[in-house]
Amino acid sequence: MEKKIKGVRVIGIDDAPFDKFKDKEVLVIGVVARNGKDKVIEGILSTKIEKDGRDANEKIINVIKNSKFVNQIKVIFLHGTTMGGLNLLNLNEIYKSLKIPVVGVLRRKPNIESVKKALIKAGKLKEANLLECEFEKLGKFYVKMVGIKKDELIDIFDIGLYTLRLAHLIGSGIMKGESKGRL
Amino acid sequence: MEKKIKGVRVIGIDDAPFDKFKDKEVLVIGVVARNGKDKVIEGILSTKIEKDGRDANEKIINVIKNSKFVNQIKVIFLHGTTMGGLNLLNLNEIYKSLKIPVVGVLRRKPNIESVKKALIKAGKLKEANLLECEFEKLGKFYVKMVGIKKDELIDIFDIGLYTLRLAHLIGSGIMKGESKGRL
Numbered sequence: 001m002e003k004k005i006k007g008v009r010v011i012g013i014d015d016a017p018f019d020k021f022k023d024k025e026v027l028v029i030g031v032v033a034r035n036g037k038d039k040v041i042e043g044i045l046s047t048k049i050e051k052d053g054r055d056a057n058e059k060i061i062n063v064i065k066n067s068k069f070v071n072q073i074k075v076i077f078l079h080g081t082t083m084g085g086l087n088l089l090n091l092n093e094i095y096k097s098l099k100i101p102v103v104g105v106l107r108r109k110p111n112i113e114s115v116k117k118a119l120i121k122a123g124k125l126k127e128a129n130l131l132e133c134e135f136e137k138l139g140k141f142y143v144k145m146v147g148i149k150k151d152e153l154i155d156i157f158d159i160g161l162y163t164l165r166l167a168h169l170i171g172s173g174i175m176k177g178e179s180k181g182r183l
Numbered sequence: 184m185e186k187k188i189k190g191v192r193v194i195g196i197d198d199a200p201f202d203k204f205k206d207k208e209v210l211v212i213g214v215v216a217r218n219g220k221d222k223v224i225e226g227i228l229s230t231k232i233e234k235d236g237r238d239a240n241e242k243i244i245n246v247i248k249n250s251k252f253v254n255q256i257k258v259i260f261l262h263g264t265t266m267g268g269l270n271l272l273n274l275n276e277i278y279k280s281l282k283i284p285v286v287g288v289l290r291r292k293p294n295i296e297s298v299k300k301a302l303i304k305a306g307k308l309k310e311a312n313l314l315e316c317e318f319e320k321l322g323k324f325y326v327k328m329v330g331i332k333k334d335e336l337i338d339i340f341d342i343g344l345y346t347l348r349l350a351h352l353i354g355s356g357i358m359k360g361e362s363k364g365r366l
Contacts, residue, residue: 041349044356067361166224170353173227178250
């Protein structure tokens with residue numbers, strides 16, 4: 001079992017900071033790493049999504065599908081379940097399309113009602129109804145899991161958080177010149 | 184001694200891929216990491232330089248000087264001694280300005296004559312004369328050291344190569360959507 005977990009590759013995906021008023025597109029970054037003592041970083045993927053748009057799901061599916069890592073990635077970690085503002089992710093769809101388990105990770109308890117209100121205000125009624133809201137607590141984090149169970153997740157949660165943190169640092173460093181903050 | 188080396192922070196700097204004909208600016212990425220078993224990545228810096236311009240040295244000095252890591256970084260690793268095409272780096276100047284040792288690292292033996300010719304062709308006579316050409320072999324690499332000796336470098340060469348590799352992966356992943364190749 002130990003050996004199995006060690007070789008496991010995961011991807012952590014986060015959006016980069018953006019200007020709410022000026023930017024039309026938002027950079028999304030994926031970090032591929034292999035579990036083990038060294039946490040080897042094997043690759044960086046990126047794509048651009050429309051701010052508050054509807055293309056995040058498709059773009060993320062495609063960037064993974066078209067990458068050389070597609071057959072190696074065992075779990076997809078997402079920072080939250082929205083990217084680039086209100087560009088909603090559908091974890092079930094990603095799982096169905098790629099046949100790779102998907103985990104949305106949040107640092108704080110999600111405020112579902114406030115996101116729903118924002119979606120409705122933006123005319124996204126369909127999305128408001130599809131918003132992911134079943135988060136479970138895992139350590140200090142809140143997770144939404146599709147295609148993977150909590151006891152399977154625990155073993156690779158560290159490497160998942162590592163890739164998410166790095167995706168966050170890269171996004172922040174590229175867009176602002178210096179990385180700030182933490183996942 | 185072991186302990187001292189463990190805590191040491193270094194930065195590895197590389198330019199991202201660019202289009203020789205279309206791009207006017209080139210993204211430059213710095214990865215700050217702490218030496219030790221875990222090779223903790225502490226931050227990402229970035230700046231933009233003019234393709235074939237003369238601002239690489241100043242921009243790199245400034246991005247380090249203005250970062251929260253400036254007093255912690257013990258060695259600056261550069262992938263080569265030119266960035267963004269023919270935008271020349273002056274390792275002595277960086278060392279003088281920041282008081283941090285600087286190491287230029289190349290995978291292959293540099294073809295000094297061919298770079299000199301390109302510089303002269305581009306009207307950069309001054310730069311052609313200032314081109315770094317004293318590279319020493321270290322393992323499989325060629326290095327130019329300023330402010331640090333070979334025996335001091337050996338202990339932190341691994342973490343330096345790690346940050347350079349990561350800066351390369353990030354640049355490639357951001358500009359091309361997927362990271363390719365190796366340092």
